[in-house]
Amino acid sequence: MNRKSNLLLWDEDSKPNDNSYEVILWNSYKSSESDEFISIPKFVEENSDYLKSKYLSLIYELGEAKINGKRVIDHLIIRQNFSYWWMTLLVEKCNFIKSPQIDNIIKIMALELLLKEKSCHKIKIVSTNEDLAMSVSYLTNALQIDFEWERIQNIKPKRSLIKKAFHMLPNAIQSPIWLTNYLFSNWPLKGVGVKEWRKTSATSTFVSYLFNLVPEATKEGRYESHYWTKLNNLMDDEQHSSNWLHIYVKDKILPSSKKARNLIQQFNSSQKGHQVHVTLASFLSIQLIWHTLKDWYKVLKLNKMVCKQLKSSSGYLWPLFRKDCQDSMSGIPAMSNLLDFNLFEKAMSDLPNQERGCYLQENIGWEFGFVSAWQAAGHKENLIGYPTSAIIYWDLRRFFDPRSYARKTQGSLPLPNYVAMNGDASKKMYISGGYLQKHLIEVESLRYLYLFNSSLHKVKETIPTEKEKIVLVIGDYSEKNTYKQLDLLSFKPKKINSPVRYIVKPHPNSPINLEGFPDLCAEISTRPIEDLLKICDVVYSSLITTAAIEAYCLGIPIITFLDGKTLNMSPLRGVKSVYFISNSEDLARAINTIDVSDFGLKENYFYLDPSLPRWRKWLTGDFIKK
Numbered sequence: 079m080n081r082k083s084n085l086l087l088w089d090e091d092s093k094p095n096d097n098s099y100e101v102i103l104w105n106s107y108k109s110s111e112s113d114e115f116i117s118i119p120k121f122v123e124e125n126s127d128y129l130k131s132k133y134l135s136l137i138y139e140l141g142e143a144k145i146n147g148k149r150v151i152d153h154l155i156i157r158q159n160f161s162y163w164w165m166t167l168l169v170e171k172c173n174f175i176k177s178p179q180i181d182n183i184i185k186i187m188a189l190e191l192l193l194k195e196k197s198c199h200k201i202k203i204v205s206t207n208e209d210l211a212m213s214v215s216y217l218t219n220a221l222q223i224d225f226e227w228e229r230i231q232n233i234k235p236k237r238s239l240i241k242k243a244f245h246m247l248p249n250a251i252q253s254p255i256w257l258t259n260y261l262f263s264n265w266p267l268k269g270v271g272v273k274e275w276r277k278t279s280a281t282s283t284f285v286s287y288l289f290n291l292v293p294e295a296t297k298e299g300r301y302e303s304h305y306w307t308k309l310n311n312l313m314d315d316e317q318h319s320s321n322w323l324h325i326y327v328k329d330k331i332l333p334s335s336k337k338a339r340n341l342i343q344q345f346n347s348s349q350k351g352h353q354v355h356v357t358l359a360s361f362l363s364i365q366l367i368w369h370t371l372k373d374w375y376k377v378l379k380l381n382k383m384v385c386k387q388l389k390s391s392s393g394y395l396w397p398l399f400r401k402d403c404q405d406s407m408s409g410i411p412a413m414s415n416l417l418d419f420n421l422f423e424k425a426m427s428d429l430p431n432q433e434r435g436c437y438l439q440e441n442i443g444w445e446f447g448f449v450s451a452w453q454a455a456g457h458k459e460n461l462i463g464y465p466t467s468a469i470i471y472w473d474l475r476r477f478f479d480p481r482s483y484a485r486k487t488q489g490s491l492p493l494p495n496y497v498a499m500n501g502d503a504s505k506k507m508y509i510s511g512g513y514l515q516k517h518l519i520e521v522e523s524l525r526y527l528y529l530f531n532s533s534l535h536k537v538k539e540t541i542p543t544e545k546e547k548i549v550l551v552i553g554d555y556s557e558k559n560t561y562k563q564l565d566l567l568s569f570k571p572k573k574i575n576s577p578v579r580y581i582v583k584p585h586p587n588s589p590i591n592l593e594g595f596p597d598l599c600a601e602i603s604t605r606p607i608e609d610l611l612k613i614c615d616v617v618y619s620s621l622i623t624t625a626a627i628e629a630y631c632l633g634i635p636i637i638t639f640l641d642g643k644t645l646n647m648s649p650l651r652g653v654k655s656v657y658f659i660s661n662s663e664d665l666a667r668a669i670n671t672i673d674v675s676d677f678g679l680k681e682n683y684f685y686l687d688p689s690l691p692r693w694r695k696w697l698t699g700d701f702i703k704k
Contacts, residue, residue: 085198087189087214089205090230099202102192104185105642107660119642122188129187130477133180136392137168138479143391145383151489153380156373156416160450161489165415165443166406168388168399171474172442174622174647176411179398180474181645182210186395190217200224206232209397216394249409250378256410257417261367264359266335267326270342271356276428278354280319282697283429283457285437285448288324288338288357291331299344301353305438305466307524312690314352318697321432322355323425325444335359361424373416381407411443419447426455434696439463439497441475449492462696463494466525467624468649468683469507480512493517498696500524501684521692523684528608529631530686546577547615549669550629551600552607553584554620560590563620563639566662568598573666583610585623616672618665622647630656631683635672637665 086099094101102116122129141151141163154162163169173180201218203211203226211227218225237245244252286305295302301322302310313320324342332338338357345355385403389396405411422444435452437445445463452461469476482491497513499505500523509515551567553560567580580600584590592600603610607625611617617629618637627649629636637657638648650656657668685692694700 083196083198084200084202085196087201087203087205089203089207089210094204102189103642104205107640107642116192117642118185118188118192119640119645121192122184123646125188125191126471129184129191130472130474131479132187133184133474134477134479136395137171138481140168140388140391143387145387149489150384150387153384154377155489156376156419157450157454159454159488160419160447160492162373162377162416162419163489164446164491165419167402167411167443168406169446170441170443171477173472173474174644177402179209179401181643182207182213183395183398184645186210186213186217186398189214193221193223198223200226202226202228204228204230206230209400212397213394216397220394249404253374253408253410253413257367257370257413260414260417261362264326264335265362266339267342267357267359268362270339270360271346271354272360272428274346274351274354275321275356275360275425276430278319278321278430279351280321280354281431281433282313282318283321283323283432283435285323285435286325287327287438288332288341289327289329293331296331296341299341299348301345301349301355304525307527308688308690309524309693312693313697316694316697317352319352320354321429322353324355324357326357326359356425358418358421358425361421361428363424366420366424367417370413370417370420373420374413377412377416378408415443415447418444419451422448422451423454426451426457429455429457432457433699434458434460434462436462436464436498437494439465439494446492449494453492459495460699461494462496462498462519464498464521465500465504466523468501468627469504470622470647470649471507471651472645472647476507477511483512483514499685500526502682503684519692519696520685521696522687522690524693526628526631526684527686527688529628529684530688546579547669547672548579548581548613549616549618550610550614551580551582552617552619552623552625552629553582553588553590554622555585555588556620557588557590559620559622559639559641560584560588561594562641563618564590564592564595564598564600566639566659566665567600567618568595569662573663573670575670578669581610581614583607583625616669624649626650626656627683637668637672639665 083100084098086094086096086101087104088094088101089104101114102118104118107117107119108115141149143150145153151161151163156162167177170176171180201214201223203214205211215225215227286303290304292302292304326335326338332341342355342357345353384407388399388403392399435457437448439445449461478491484490496517496519497508498521499508499518500521505518508518551563553563580598582592582600582602584602592598592602607628611629611632611634614634616635616637617626619626620639621641621644626636626638630650630653636650637659638650640646640658640660642660659665659668
């Protein structure tokens with residue numbers, strides 16, 4: 079690897095056809111023993127701890143960067159002890175939805191590391207991504223390496239003329255338009271449940287989404303949620319009153335804020351004070367909107383100064399950070415987060431003093447605003463953040479540079495008093511990420527309680543023949559990713575040694591059509607995942623799906639599709655018994671290799687006890703920190 083070489087960065091789905099370069103595949107795990115191809119995704123995995131730590135350190139340093147003697151964090155303080163910095167996209171680090179360039183940042187950090195092992199004369203990149211090409215050009219310039227960009231025409235998604243016109247507007251105009259639309263859509267919720275909220279006698283508050291509700295209960299005007307499952311039953315049995323602050327999310331059950339308003343009123347009427355329900359939008363007012371606009375204008379005035387400093391601090395990575403920075407300082411994310419913050423301030427100040435609080439924790443922007451509002455309102459120091467699912471190694475929202483956890487300076491990262499861990503695997507992941515164990519408590523995994531003492535494979539609805547395997551294909555939230563899964567499946571039927579029956583379970587928000595796969599003998603099913611797991615022998619899952627966790631806990635063999643365009647976002651990353659595949663040959667080999675009789679329940683992944691003793695201790699204040 080010491081010889082001089084010309085490198086080709088191939089950021090395309092097709093195969094490279096230029097033999098004059100040593101090829102670096104940007105989006106593929108394919109590589110060869112002869113070093114003909116080098117896989118950047120594979121190299122990232124080989125150096126994952128170093129690269130992850132480096133990225134988190136960079137985000138920390140961006141906040142600590144000085145402008146005229148003050149940190150960026152300090153410039154963005156909008157309340158006595160709260161900095162807007164913690165609500166930005168840069169801090170949120172949502173690398174699979176909101177900020178897709180983060181994966182490229184990690185990869186280009188890997189490229190820099192790789193170049194230290196090579197003597198390179200020239201780098202050529204083939205890509206549609208202008209920001210990536212620009213970032214690579216800055217890196218090569220710093221390393222005194224020649225650079226060339228072969229630009230591939232980007233096929234942009236079709237948009238209506240109205241959407242095209244809107245996206246051409248400056249951020250400073252888009253944001254007020256977004257606010258106007260939000261107010262128009264959510265104004266029917268104004269004041270709903272606020273009277274009950276102010277007079278509540280309950281001293282336990284939960285912050286959740288008005289989403290993922292149980293349809294049967296909703297029809298009867300009762301609050302049941304797939305997020306909280308048996309916890310509501312426990313509180314009913316114990317006559318433990320509660321307050322519920324919901325963030326309304328439009329879905330099939332509640333397609334409009336008027337329907338959400340009516341349902342909240344039904345909840346409050348049926349519970350007669352035992353449960354008090356409001357939405358975040360219930361606290362809208364003209365005065366609150368004015369305060370939001372003042373906060374937004376304050377941040378907007380700092381836009382140029384902060385972006386200039388972040389550009390300097392991020393160096394060759396700036397082209398990949400630029401959009402998140404600008405959107406955070408002047409765009410719709412800024413307006414949305416600041417509105418949420420003001421709404422949480424009002425909700426918390428109107429709420430009688432609380433003994434305990436709990437919110438669904440994903441570490442997205444509004445959560446830090448809520449934590450700050452809870453603390454500023456003087457509620458008890460018994461606030462927990464509750465991650466409902468497994469903690470994923472490359473879900474960067476969950477992790478911070480360990481220096482961020484020091485809770486001592488003005489404007490520090492707003493953290494709950496405790497994070498409620500739902501299993502040993504999640505707990506180990508948080509501790510390995512630098513979170514202090516004394517700030518972690520254990521609770522049962524409400525979402526996966528049905529796995530307790532499961533006898534899944536003893537009650538199989540369909541017993542396959544001796545030669546048949548039933549493969550459950552679990553789709554991704556992204557339609558594009560699901561079709562990639564099916565592409566691999568459709569190319570290899572002749573390579574499978576025994577008959578296979580394929581059942582495709584699409585993501586609820588991403589229906590699919592099998593007409594484009596005429597050679598694939600498969601059926602689509604919309605049955606609940608719990609039912610489908612009872613009849614399958616193998617699960618073939620997308621990368622980002624928690625359903626793989628359920629299959630793993632039940633002892634079902636799992637094949638997971640690795641897409642090199644993203645980092646390995648599997649919740650089972652590092653589990654040796656999982657088959658990670660990236661091509662049709664690997665997929666066929668995995669299906670042939672798997673022994674369907676080799677089942678075994680996986681113990682201790684989640685804390686599972688339907689009587690909820692850990693939650694009971696938290697509700698009664700009878701939990702002890704070690």
